[in-house]
Amino acid sequence: MRIVLTGAASLAGAEVLKSLLQRREATSIRLLLPTDEALRRQELHRLESYVGLFPAALSVFEAELTAPRFGLSVNAWEQFAGSFDVAIHCAQRENRDHDLAAARSANLLPIETWIALLQHNPALTLHHLSTAFTAGTRHGLYTEFDLECGQGFHDAYERSKYEAEVRLRESRVSDRVTIHRPSHTLGHASTGAAFELSGAYPLAATLASASLLPGDGRARVDFVPADYVGASIAALALAGASGTFHLACGWHASLSVKSAAAIAAGGLGRRKGAFLLPRIIAPALRIAGASSPGKLATRQQAFANARDLLNQGPVFDTFLADRALSAQGITRPAPERWLETAVRVAAARSWASSENPRAKSINVHLPASPVPVADVSAMNGRLYQRIGDINVAYHVAGDGEPVIFLHGVSGPHAWDGVVERIAVKRRAVVIETLGLSDTEGPETADYGPSAQAALVRGLLSRLDISSAHIIGNDVGGVIAQFFAVRWPHCVKSLVLSDCDAQGTWPPQHLSALTKLARLPGGTSALKLPIVARAAFRELAYDRRFLTSARVERYRETVAGSPEKRMRLRQFIRSLQKTDLATLQHMLGQLEVPTMIVWGADHGSASWARALYDSIPGARRLELIPFAGISCHEERPDLFAKSVTDFIDDVSR
């Protein structure tokens, strides 16, 4: 049987591929991968690391899934249509946000092409990866025979997957379409391994780490392991099964939210699971989060997802799946046996951090750092260059090709973990942002990001750097964008991270600082630890990451003296005056090789995709799981690895 598989480089898709490779019935497997070469190579590399060396029966086909005919010429499309028997469509956009346009583009557009392909070749069958959460807000039984049952939807993901199923059911090829609806998918049941920490991992992370959550302890939360999902889809596809299959636990086998919280917390070495409160109290919890940070999961997206998903209304019936899979010898392991392992392995992979006391207490050993670490003690020495009336502070470490780091509210030292990895082979220059650091300037100076880009340009001239790799996070990312559009010839590559230039402006996470800056003497209130903590609480995904020492460092960096507080006020005011329309227009013409790296749990993760789509030179989009705005500080190893791979590619 000849198989075509999309979305192989995803949590479920990789497991489907793994299962297909183990089965003889699959005589040839063709992966549809992105047309972008760098991205394709990266996905292949990751896949091969996960599933093992590819056999000769596996081939790769370049396709743009959201384009008509997958971006193929008419002849190529005709050939493609006759080159396989079964298509398994696992590619999807899983973000649980409200960006319906993006969700529809990723989850609905490919469906139209699949329908056209099935109409073109009557021998083809399609297996479509959907989700059990097409049930949306329904309360009560949701069977494999249901779709439209008067439900609403919590987010764009649920709605777009529902619409895709409706489209497939109403099409003339519906009798050749099989729907697979997994519930919350996590890693491998026995080992906890996962191709990537997408799927239900953000929910599991919230469940494991939060102390207080808006959830219904008596409701069910339905987790299934990815290897069960992958093996089921592969087996049903190869057996020619048709219909809809719920790859879920159902009521009896799934866990109550209360039990799941306790088990997940156990995976982090915590003795007690999150305390659950009714969803009606969710708004109050959010407000309370401002005064008791560290206790609440108040990350906007994580919080909203918890509110919706930990009050699960539908009960998934698994009648058809149980019948079809028991005949194949595939059984579903009970979540109480594997959930803790999944969380523990995920935590070791991405939640642990050198400053995370919890990580130490549970004795988690990080895997060997993928990037060597340099001695960057020289970083501690601050250098200055006067550019006009501004005394620009900066740090230098390492030798070689220059890499410029621009920071935001978390300050220049947030880059330390990344710099020590980059400086092994390159010259790292961290430039301190005026208004958020020791860079000195008068009250009358222009603190706006455009003017700061000019400062960067001036400093590079002084340092005899004609072109460099530019990396910017937060407001530093906005400065980097201004720099790149004005002096693209000075940019070898551009890395943008969690730089909120596409959504609310000034950025949401600066709202507390903005309010303080408006009050007379308001920035002085940052001296109070509780105020400082509230002001910086949006920076990290994991609240425990915001230790008192770290908050104090942030405070000292941006508001440690009367001069700094004056500069902070001016900086905040400049943001309010900044016009981003021109910048966004110019980004549409930026050909510089660009990578977007985003904390997957930053509430604005959908902006990463928007930025990626708007920059013609954008080559890569990386999401760092279990990280927020300061993903470079929370996960320096992953961040540095991504950046190093990208810069190496560009430099070759």
Next chain:
Amino acid sequence: MRARAHSSIDDIGAEALAELPTGLDFAFGILRAMEKTLWGELLVRYVTVEDEHGTVLAFTPVYVGSNLNFNALLPKAIQSGYNAMVAGLGMAMATRVAVVGALISDKGGIPMHSRLADRSGAVKLMLEEIDRIAKEHHAQLTMLKDIHQDFPAADRAVMVAGGYTEGYSLPTIRINTDYPSFEDYLNKQVSKNGRKHARKQFAKAEGLYTLTAHDDYDAWIPRVFGLHRAVFLKAKYQFEELPPSFFAECAKSTNPKTELLVCERNDGRIVGSMLIFYSESEQQNKRIGIDYDIADSGLIYNLLNYVGIQRAIARGIKTLWLGQSSYLVKTRMGGDLEDQYLLLKAHDPLLKPTLPLQRWWMNRYSAASIRAGLEQGTQI
């Protein structure tokens, strides 16, 4: 005599129930199928009254849980408000209800042995045991479900004396099928208009739809269950939600016997289905499934019911029960409405004051009220 509670129908056994007038509603196979396919927080206990030799003299199931649609007969505003409260505050706020009787019965009561002399004593013992179960499982409300008009009024009086408030439940529909042929049934049981309508339905279906009955219908379930769900999701009163595994369990039952009637269009599309339970003396057209995507959905509904009636007559079955909905259509088929009663007991002091209001609201469900409504062209 003593009352006992059992956690599985298998603990009692089919033989112990054989002497009781369980009818189809309390038949061993149906209760077993329900027990095996319960979902959500629902649990079941079986209360028996036994003599000193262990002979079961009276018997009823008690279902306890918070996912019972106990307010389906109340005003929509109350249902919506209740659902919103549970969605906002969580399942801890859901009302836990103990429902006494078969969950999917068309006609309720308490099956009692013919030799039982002290019926009221048995009812009292049973009510005490039901109260104990309700307390043990924190039920806030106990409902004695669908007590049929044929159940002795004296026994109902014992229930009222035991603290229950009595109101009307939806009436059930009985059809006399004690005729030698379907033609006789049409001529004697059905009105002139009904007769004309029935013949028209068969004429319209001629050559277009084929109905077949299947005893061994397990393999049909994946093909027809979607139709049954469509009817459930469209229903005005959504009571118990049955999973497909319930049908699979019913397919295994021999007590009562069951069969599946399947309606197929001439292009091979399955457009209707009906689950039938039957014994030697009675039949229930239990669950119907309709393809609402076709224009003839009304015709399919009628055909399934008429063919169900044909099969009852052919088997010599004298009574057919048509359920508790679609009164207009079913009276046209010759059905008679028979009163049923719902008896409520609140254990939660907040619910107690609402019972008189519920009783007042449910007066609209008396057979007389519904008949009057049908004559005036209104349906509940």
